Amino acid sequence: MDQHISEPLSPILDFSPQGKRPSRPITVEQGPQLQLVPVVHTAIDKPPKKKSFRPQAIPQIGQAFASESLIEDGSFSEIPGLKTDVQKTKTKTRAVSSEPMRPKTVKLGKAGTVSDVPETASPVGESSVIDLSSSPSSREGTPPPAKKARKQIDSSTVDKGKQRVKTAVTAAKGKKEKPKPVTPFEFAEQLKTMGLAGKTQRRVSSAPFLEGYNVFYTGGDRTYASETTRNRMEILVRLGCNLSSKFDQEVVTHIITEGSAGATLQALGMKRMGDIPEHIPTVKWSWVTLGMGSSHMPKEDLDEKLRNHLFNHGAFSDRLTAGMKSVIPPSKKGKNKSKSMNEEDISHISDFTQDKTRISNPRNAESHTIVHSSPKEIPAILPSPSITPPRRLISEATSSRVLLDQDPLAEFYERAKVSLAEDKGFLSAPSDNEEIFPVEEHPKPKKSRWTCDVKDKEIATCPNQDIIDKLSELMELHKAKPGQEDHWRAFAYSKGVTTPIRALKHHPTRIKTYEEARSIRAVGDKTARKIAEILETGDLRRIGYERTEDVQVAQILQGIYGVGRTTAYKWYSAGCRTLDDLRNGVGGVKLSSVQEIGLQFYDDINERMPRSEAEAIFNLIKPIALSIDPNLFIQIMGSFRRHDNRYVSLPTSLTLPNIRGKSSCGDIDILITRPVDDGKTHIGVLPRLLEALHSAGILTEDLAIPDDLYDLEATYRGLCRLPDVLNSKRRRIDFLTVPWKARGAALLYYTGDDIFNRAMRYKAGAMGYSLNQRGLHAGIVRDPQDRRVKINEGELELCIFFLRPSEQLL
DNA sequence: AGGCAAATACTG
DNA sequence: CAGTAT
DNA sequence: GCCT
Numbered sequence: 041m042d043q044h045i046s047e048p049l050s051p052i053l054d055f056s057p058q059g060k061r062p063s064r065p066i067t068v069e070q071g072p073q074l075q076l077v078p079v080v081h082t083a084i085d086k087p088p089k090k091k092s093f094r095p096q097a098i099p100q101i102g103q104a105f106a107s108e109s110l111i112e113d114g115s116f117s118e119i120p121g122l123k124t125d126v127q128k129t130k131t132k133t134r135a136v137s138s139e140p141m142r143p144k145t146v147k148l149g150k151a152g153t154v155s156d157v158p159e160t161a162s163p164v165g166e167s168s169v170i171d172l173s174s175s176p177s178s179r180e181g182t183p184p185p186a187k188k189a190r191k192q193i194d195s196s197t198v199d200k201g202k203q204r205v206k207t208a209v210t211a212a213k214g215k216k217e218k219p220k221p222v223t224p225f226e227f228a229e230q231l232k233t234m235g236l237a238g239k240t241q242r243r244v245s246s247a248p249f250l251e252g253y254n255v256f257y258t259g260g261d262r263t264y265a266s267e268t269t270r271n272r273m274e275i276l277v278r279l280g281c282n283l284s285s286k287f288d289q290e291v292v293t294h295i296i297t298e299g300s301a302g303a304t305l306q307a308l309g310m311k312r313m314g315d316i317p318e319h320i321p322t323v324k325w326s327w328v329t330l331g332m333g334s335s336h337m338p339k340e341d342l343d344e345k346l347r348n349h350l351f352n353h354g355a356f357s358d359r360l361t362a363g364m365k366s367v368i369p370p371s372k373k374g375k376n377k378s379k380s381m382n383e384e385d386i387s388h389i390s391d392f393t394q395d396k397t398r399i400s401n402p403r404n405a406e407s408h409t410i411v412h413s414s415p416k417e418i419p420a421i422l423p424s425p426s427i428t429p430p431r432r433l434i435s436e437a438t439s440s441r442v443l444l445d446q447d448p449l450a451e452f453y454e455r456a457k458v459s460l461a462e463d464k465g466f467l468s469a470p471s472d473n474e475e476i477f478p479v480e481e482h483p484k485p486k487k488s489r490w491t492c493d494v495k496d497k498e499i500a501t502c503p504n505q506d507i508i509d510k511l512s513e514l515m516e517l518h519k520a521k522p523g524q525e526d527h528w529r530a531f532a533y534s535k536g537v538t539t540p541i542r543a544l545k546h547h548p549t550r551i552k553t554y555e556e557a558r559s560i561r562a563v564g565d566k567t568a569r570k571i572a573e574i575l576e577t578g579d580l581r582r583i584g585y586e587r588t589e590d591v592q593v594a595q596i597l598q599g600i601y602g603v604g605r606t607t608a609y610k611w612y613s614a615g616c617r618t619l620d621d622l623r624n625g626v627g628g629v630k631l632s633s634v635q636e637i638g639l640q641f642y643d644d645i646n647e648r649m650p651r652s653e654a655e656a657i658f659n660l661i662k663p664i665a666l667s668i669d670p671n672l673f674i675q676i677m678g679s680f681r682r683h684d685n686r687y688v689s690l691p692t693s694l695t696l697p698n699i700r701g702k703s704s705c706g707d708i709d710i711l712i713t714r715p716v717d718d719g720k721t722h723i724g725v726l727p728r729l730l731e732a733l734h735s736a737g738i739l740t741e742d743l744a745i746p747d748d749l750y751d752l753e754a755t756y757r758g759l760c761r762l763p764d765v766l767n768s769k770r771r772r773i774d775f776l777t778v779p780w781k782a783r784g785a786a787l788l789y790y791t792g793d794d795i796f797n798r799a800m801r802y803k804a805g806a807m808g809y810s811l812n813q814r815g816l817h818a819g820i821v822r823d824p825q826d827r828r829v830k831i832n833e834g835e836l837e838l839c840i841f842f843l844r845p846s847e848q849l850l
Numbered sequence: 851a852g853g854c855a856a857a858t859a860c861t862g
Numbered sequence: 863c864a865g866t867a868t
Numbered sequence: 869g870c871c872t
Contacts, residue, residue, distance in 0.1 A: 532869035
């Protein structure tokens with residue numbers, strides 16, 4: 041097994057941009073794996089792909105050699121001239137195809153249009169069943185001195201600051217005992233008059249970035265300044281701001297509150313939120329800590345950052361963008377990137393305007409999106425999908441040569457799935473209505489447990505669908521909002537290990553009462569009350585309450601590939617409300633090139649595609665890839681990505697026999713690797729493939745090109761479409777290349793649903809391993825001070841499919 | 851009160 | 863480095 | 869927002 045094959049790479053693989061890649065010897069691995077014996081070897085991991093890092097990384101073992109076998113037999117040291125190439129390929133060309141891969145800018149009249157954002161819903165009167173505690177809209181029923189903020193304080197800059205503050209307080213009072221109760225007003229006055237005299241010894245760790253700000257702070261209690269409040273007031277003063285003891289809208293520039301809406305208004309001496317001048321932002325304490333955490337940057341930058349994050353720390357949803365209006369002056373609009381578009385673009389543009397429903401109401405559109413996307417549009421040109429897997433394109437070559445990859449692999453995740461299901465006490469179907477594409481080479485008969493059949497039925501017949509719909513809707517709103525609280529709130533609905541939505545999907549009977557709902561493991565008091573309300577009224581008022589204009593707009597904007605919460609809110613505060621606003625440069629917003637593409641193909645990208653279309657596209661790609669190198673292992677992976685949590689009931693009639701139900705895919709993930717037993721690798725295939733696919737009209741736009749195309753491990757993201765099909769839509773597509781040995785881990789990693797992955801990692805972690813797309817690693821040592829820091833990358837790698845079943849983790 | 855997935859890569 | 867994506 |  042230690043044989044070294046010193047033959048040049050096949051010409052096929054030899055095409056560095058510069059023309060030739062030095063040939064180099066490569067050892068072959070074989071044998072060991074056939075015995076399924078655990079193989080332990082030194083790390084083969086490449087160093088992190090840090091551009092800055094790469095050059096000098098791994099002196100001896102040129103990562104080029106990630107060629108596993110090399111390292112595995114420990115003979116790399118003898119291999120001459122290792123370092124050479126690959127490094128330099130870094131300078132590779134970004135554009136793969138002869139023709140420009142970048143699209144010619146967007147700027148089209150009316151494509152998707154966010155027509156009208158529904159009027160802001162009016163807040164509910166009383167709090168009945170509705171739980172009004174939402175974050176930016178933080179209606180904490182009672183004004184608990186935000187422990188959240190407190191926590192942040194403690195953890196960031198802050199330990200110091202805190203201590204300091206304490207001394208300050210005592211000093212100010214001239215005694216060490218507990219200060220006697222004072223009102224916030226009194227305390228602020230005190231600070232003002234006495235200042236921080238005395239404690240100047242220690243300079244503040246944070247720069248006084250609040251200089252020039254006039255801040256009014258309230259912890260929510262007007263009558264008693266808690267320790268927290270006092271501390272914070274001290275900090276505010278230290279940060280250089282002018283602390284106002286009472287609210288004067290002529291003077292105050294920022295309101296910082298941890299109190300409820302009511303308490304805050306009281307402290308301000310106002311009646312309604314609307315009474316607060318629009319130019320005064322009302323934020324939570326976390327906004328201050330954000331600044332403290334960034335005190336290293338120049339005052340100007342920090343100022344901007346603080347402005348940009350006002351919404352992120354807004355205390356009340358109605359005032360999320362207060363004070364931001366001026367940030368991005370609605371400057372010169374119509375800054376048309378009149379780059380102009382070419383004909384091709386125009387033709388595509390015209391056709392994605394149709395479905396405007398989805399635009400004005402993304403959610404709704406969803407349902408019919410799926411319903412309509414029946415495969416009818418897919419002409420017969422395509423190699424007939426699914427049924428009889430179109431000719432085993434995967435080449436006999438591959439399958440015969442790679443006997444070992446058969447069972448171990450397939451069986452592995454088969455087992456993993458089942459094990460997980462048992463583990464969790466429920467059958468885990470892929471988290472959305474997708475199924476992992478079958479591994480063609482070895483269909484497994486016994487995968488009954490988690491096939492989509494089961495799930496289809498469950499979904500179609502779910503007796504609590506209306507509840508799920510409402511909860512999902514609410515979740516989507518939380519998801520679009522900024523801030524941690526909403527994040528976790530949304531997470532709790534469907535992403536956690538045990539969650540209401542997940543549980544409901546599997547609940548066999550119609551829920552009728554609060555108690556019944558409550559009895560479900562993942563359903564807590566809050567959710568149970570919501571369910572009860574839905575049962576009684578058929579509606580959930582909290583939804584209307586959360587669905588404020590900003591959230592709706594944010595939802596729409598975040599639908600653009602490349603736009604997340606921060607950007608969405610930034611644009612919102614710049615005055616953008618619709619996709620057209622973006623196109624028109626309202627507020628002077630600028631889109632990145634990726635965002636331009638995301639905008640141009642907004643509808644396409646957000647739409648799921650029928651599984652058959654994914655297969656059709658893959659079936660076009662595979663032969664092209666194999667023509668570049670017949671020994672490639674190319675495989676489509678199941679995917680479930682971003683916009684996939686749709687819990688839509690579908691007409692069963694759509695369940696076409698050979699399409700495996702109504703299953704659809706959010707994107708196409710293609711894994712490429714190559715057996716190394718003949719001494720060659722897939723290096724170099726990717727760029728050629730990309731070019732070929734561009735030429736074939738399959739790939740249309742690039743979203744992200746790997747830094748190093750000539751890497752054993754690279755990821756490409758882009759858009760593709762069925763060529764020669766009139767008006768075929770753009771679909772998201774990713775190509776992943778991985779070292780041969782990592783294919784198992786990669787397949788697992790990318791095909792598993794979220795729950796599955798989490799469980800795997802959980803187990804791996806518990807056992808002191810780390811699982812990522814590259815493999816299973818042992819010996820990860822983390823900095824005890826900061827779990828995020830890895831001190832030691834781990835010396836060993838166990839390649840999972842070299843393990844005997846009994847040694848596999850799951 | 852604290853955790854909830856973690857790791858990695860690309861863009862600007 | 864922040865933001866986004868997977 | 870749920871669980872421990």
